[in-house]
Amino acid sequence: MRKRKRFINLMAVSLLSIGLSLLGLLFMQRKFFYVGLGVMLLALLSPWFGRKLGRPVISFLDGLFFVLLRLLLSIFYALVMVPWGLVYRLRSAAKDRQHRKNASLFHNRNHTCVPGDFERNW
Amino acid sequence: MNILGISAYNYDASAALVVDGNVVAAAQEERFGRDRLYAGFPSRAAKFCLDHAGLKSADLQAVVFYDKPRRRFDRLLKTQLAAAPASFVRFVTATPGWMRERYFFRLRLRTQLAALDCGDVPGALPLLFSEHHISHAASVFYPSPFEESAILTMDGAGEWPCISLCKGSGKSLQILQEQHYPHSLGLLYSAFSRFLGFAVNGGEYKLMALSAYGDDASPFYKKYREAIQADMMTIRDDGSFALNLSYFPLRFDTAIFSDARWEREFGMKRRRPDEPLMRRHANLALAVQRVLESVVVRTARHLKRLTGLSNLCFAGGVAMNSMANGRLEREGIFDQIWVPPAPGDAGGAPGAALAAYHLYFGRERLLHEPARAKQDVWLGPSYSDDDVREVLDLHGAVGEFLEQDALVARTAEALDRGEMVGWYQGGMEFGPRALGNRNIFADPRNPALQRKINLQVKFRESFRPLSPIVLEEEAASLFDNGAPSPYMSFSRKLRDRYRKPLPWNYATLTIKEKLHTDRSDFPAITLVDMSARVQTISASCNPLLHQLISAFRARTGCPMLASTSFNIREKPLVNTPEEAYRTFMQSGLDVLVMGSYYFVKSQQPIWDLVPLYNLE
Numbered sequence: 001m002r003k004r005k006r007f008i009n010l011m012a013v014s015l016l017s018i019g020l021s022l023l024g025l026l027f028m029q030r031k032f033f034y035v036g037l038g039v040m041l042l043a044l045l046s047p048w049f050g051r052k053l054g055r056p057v058i059s060f061l062d063g064l065f066f067v068l069l070r071l072l073l074s075i076f077y078a079l080v081m082v083p084w085g086l087v088y089r090l091r092s093a094a095k096d097r098q099h100r101k102n103a104s105l106f107h108n109r110n111h112t113c114v115p116g117d118f119e120r121n122w
Numbered sequence: 123m124n125i126l127g128i129s130a131y132n133y134d135a136s137a138a139l140v141v142d143g144n145v146v147a148a149a150q151e152e153r154f155g156r157d158r159l160y161a162g163f164p165s166r167a168a169k170f171c172l173d174h175a176g177l178k179s180a181d182l183q184a185v186v187f188y189d190k191p192r193r194r195f196d197r198l199l200k201t202q203l204a205a206a207p208a209s210f211v212r213f214v215t216a217t218p219g220w221m222r223e224r225y226f227f228r229l230r231l232r233t234q235l236a237a238l239d240c241g242d243v244p245g246a247l248p249l250l251f252s253e254h255h256i257s258h259a260a261s262v263f264y265p266s267p268f269e270e271s272a273i274l275t276m277d278g279a280g281e282w283p284c285i286s287l288c289k290g291s292g293k294s295l296q297i298l299q300e301q302h303y304p305h306s307l308g309l310l311y312s313a314f315s316r317f318l319g320f321a322v323n324g325g326e327y328k329l330m331a332l333s334a335y336g337d338d339a340s341p342f343y344k345k346y347r348e349a350i351q352a353d354m355m356t357i358r359d360d361g362s363f364a365l366n367l368s369y370f371p372l373r374f375d376t377a378i379f380s381d382a383r384w385e386r387e388f389g390m391k392r393r394r395p396d397e398p399l400m401r402r403h404a405n406l407a408l409a410v411q412r413v414l415e416s417v418v419v420r421t422a423r424h425l426k427r428l429t430g431l432s433n434l435c436f437a438g439g440v441a442m443n444s445m446a447n448g449r450l451e452r453e454g455i456f457d458q459i460w461v462p463p464a465p466g467d468a469g470g471a472p473g474a475a476l477a478a479y480h481l482y483f484g485r486e487r488l489l490h491e492p493a494r495a496k497q498d499v500w501l502g503p504s505y506s507d508d509d510v511r512e513v514l515d516l517h518g519a520v521g522e523f524l525e526q527d528a529l530v531a532r533t534a535e536a537l538d539r540g541e542m543v544g545w546y547q548g549g550m551e552f553g554p555r556a557l558g559n560r561n562i563f564a565d566p567r568n569p570a571l572q573r574k575i576n577l578q579v580k581f582r583e584s585f586r587p588l589s590p591i592v593l594e595e596e597a598a599s600l601f602d603n604g605a606p607s608p609y610m611s612f613s614r615k616l617r618d619r620y621r622k623p624l625p626w627n628y629a630t631l632t633i634k635e636k637l638h639t640d641r642s643d644f645p646a647i648t649l650v651d652m653s654a655r656v657q658t659i660s661a662s663c664n665p666l667l668h669q670l671i672s673a674f675r676a677r678t679g680c681p682m683l684a685s686t687s688f689n690i691r692e693k694p695l696v697n698t699p700e701e702a703y704r705t706f707m708q709s710g711l712d713v714l715v716m717g718s719y720y721f722v723k724s725q726q727p728i729w730d731l732v733p734l735y736n737l738e
Binding site for chain 1: 187253358564
């Protein structure tokens with residue numbers, strides 16, 4: 001468990017140092033690259049430092065992921081779900097009218113269970 | 123052939139092990155973690171099942187999950203679609219969880235299985251998935267004594283179906299018709315449960331108990347019933363129905379009903395859990411109970427017409443409603459009705475495993491004798507007298523070791539004195555009810571005991587009923603139907619000769635006044651509507667308990683005991699001897715009979731404990 005936590009912290013610190021290195025490359029600032037390398041080396045040598053730096057990085061990434069995911073989902077909802085939903089509702093309404101005509105609201109299935117039914121999780 | 127069935131991530135997670143077509147072990151996770159109706163993965167229950175049979179996961183031929191996670195995900199997604207754009211908030215907040223729980227499910231299940239301490243999961247071990255309602259249907263049909271039967275499953279929601287009409291013949295299962303989400307009887311009942319201040323998935327039985335206090339001659343009852351049947355839903359003659367979704371914002375909200383709309387409709391405020399129960403609450407509970415019964419009866423008639431069969435197997439959460447089951451029995455649509463001990467989601471675990479055994483692996487079905495089928499309930503952990511001895515040593519408890527005859531005689535004597543007895547024997551029950559091995563017993567003739575057990579032992583509402591546990595051979599003389607009811611599945615009426623005349627204004631009395639009215643010769647088990655949720659016991663299925671009730675009858679002439687589950691409010695049934703002893707010491711129980719040991723409260727060392735609750 002401790003090994004796993006240390007690995008996660010190191011991964012977080014690696015991400016931070018890669019980010020700093022990329023920034024260095026982007027703005028042609030060599031000191032960013034050295035800072036990133038130094039942070040990585042310190043985290044490798046000192047688990048305490050890795051922990052201290054890893055935790056806030058993880059929290060930050062968690063927050064960023066939380067926000068980005070919801071942002072992406074919002075865009076997906078607006079662009080895909082809303083128009084698709086309107087079509088789906090129109091189709092469902094047509095089916096409902098048919099059901100009303102047929103009186104019963106049960107769906108006929110008439111399916112005898114076969115081995116193949118168990119292999120799919122959908 | 124060894125198959126592990128898993129029911130998880132909904133409510134009441136459980137695991138069951140099927141060996142060569144027989145369920146050899148089954149348990150709900152809540153009993154191990156003490157978290158009632160636990161909804162995660164049943165790790166400890168699965169480990170118990172494997173340990174019980176001396177197996178490792180490498181010895182399994184398959185692990186079967188009790189529903190189709192991706193089909194459920196599909197339902198969740200399409201439900202959001204149908205409500206777009208009103209479902210925006212729900213979609214954005216809930217989708218990440220659904221993706222994790224439902225979409226990448228195989229990986230999740232393998233990780234959970236590998237985390238069990240029973241060894242690595244072989245890569246080749248098949249992970250199978252049974253449809254939710256097929257799991258329910260298999261859980262009731264395969265252990266039943268019927269070669270051929272109509273099968274009705276009704277619950278809150280499976281993947282899409284909320285009601286399935288099936289037919290079982292030999293080892294084959296056929297789904298004939300279905301009713302799909304969101305038009306669900308289970309959800310309708312749960313919504314009323316929430317409106318009346320009880321919990322969803324766990325408070326529905328309180329709603330059922332409360333309905334007995336309603337008055338069907340009251341104009342308010344008629345108004346409520348009319349509102350439910352005419353405004354909130356459309357019911358067809360064949361039992362199919364459609365909910366009016368403007369009352370049920372299920373698709374775009376986490377709430378299952380709209381507060382303002384309902385309060386306007388019924389002319390009453392939503393009841394908070396700590397508010398007192400009034401007659402109007404009971405009348406509303408009765409109205410929804412009658413609507414549920416009417417749908418169940420109509421659907422059963424339709425299923426009878428479809429299949430032409432004379433036996434019915436009934437499962438799913440709605441089958442836990444013993445009043446509806448009793449009504450179904452009284453209607454006489456089917457000759458015999460079989461309801462399993464765990465009709466809800468917990469029963470999905472053995473159901474899925476049995477379905478895979480017969481339908482996936484194609485193994486033949488061995489028809490159970492009725493007496494054998496009745497024993498498929500004490501499938502949980504059991505503890506020896508040595509384990510009880512350890513508890514004695516640990517707590518300095520004072521318990522007397524007695525031979526069986528002496529144990530039974532002493533217990534019957536204590537019951538006759540009006541004492542409340544904790545009864546802890548053999549394997550733990552699988553399913554929500556205590557059925558003879560983890561019970562609290564009392565004298566059903568004693569008018570004070572229902573209140574005393576509810577308030578001093580179980581620490582719960584005083585209107586909650588106790589159930590009669592009666593000798594099978596005597597059931598017909600006491601109740602209107604004497605057919606075996608081994609799993610406490612049916613509510614039956616007490617025969618007239620045991621009833622007492624009621625006051626002329628009985629219907630207009632308050633809940634409390636009705637509760638305290640002397641109604642019958644067995645006041646501790648008789649509900650205010652003269653019904654009782656009956657469990658019958660035969661000598662072949664539980665000889666020790668049969669002997670105890672027989673001894674009580676020999677002393678008193680009364681062939682039954684008042685019974686309730688051995689637990690306290692909001693806690694699951696006791697599992698270990700340690701839990702049983704703790705519950706005994708922290709509640710108002712007078713006597714505890716655990717294995718061959720007999721404990722008397724007054725002889726125990728003083729526990730410096732604050733009482734768990736004080737409801738007086």
